[in-house]
Amino acid sequence: MTITEVWDGNITAAGAQATEVDISGIDGDWTIKLQVESLTEAKKIILAFEDTVDDFSNSVIGPTVNTVGEISKTADKVWSWTYRNWPSLRFGTASAELRLNCLSIDAATTAHVRAWIEY
Numbered sequence: 541m542t543i544t545e546v547w548d549g550n551i552t553a554a555g556a557q558a559t560e561v562d563i564s565g566i567d568g569d570w571t572i573k574l575q576v577e578s579l580t581e582a583k584k585i586i587l588a589f590e591d592t593v594d595d596f597s598n599s600v601i602g603p604t605v606n607t608v609g610e611i612s613k614t615a616d617k618v619w620s621w622t623y624r625n626w627p628s629l630r631f632g633t634a635s636a637e638l639r640l641n642c643l644s645i646d647a648a649t650t651a652h653v654r655a656w657i658e659y
Contacts, residue, residue, distance in 0.1 A: 542659055548653075550651065551585070553645065575653070576616060588640070591638045592637050600628070605619055613652075
């Protein structure tokens with residue numbers, strides 16, 4: 541199994557985006573995982589995976605999570621999606637890339653997020 545990191549770090553503002561990951565050579569079975577390791581109590585965040593074939597001039601929204609804290613390292617939340625859940629994601633397509641995008645986060649909030657692909 542190969543693991544490709546998409547994001548591993550803190551998010552404090554909407555618009556925070558992971559560096560894109562080349563998914564053009566990943567075909568067959570794959571799993572995207574998203575782990576929120578910490579989130580301030582009663583604060584909300586919306587995270588979405590996006591894919592593109594044109595450097596994000598036109599991206600397609602994929603798996604999306606809207607969650608609320610308190611989340612801690614010892615009580616983290618993990619979500620996963622496979623090809624069967626999101627067959628429209630363009631894995632294995634020429635020039636395809638994937639990134640994680642923070643669509644919304646409450647003010648004065650820090651979330652520690654990790655996202656990766658297993659294939």
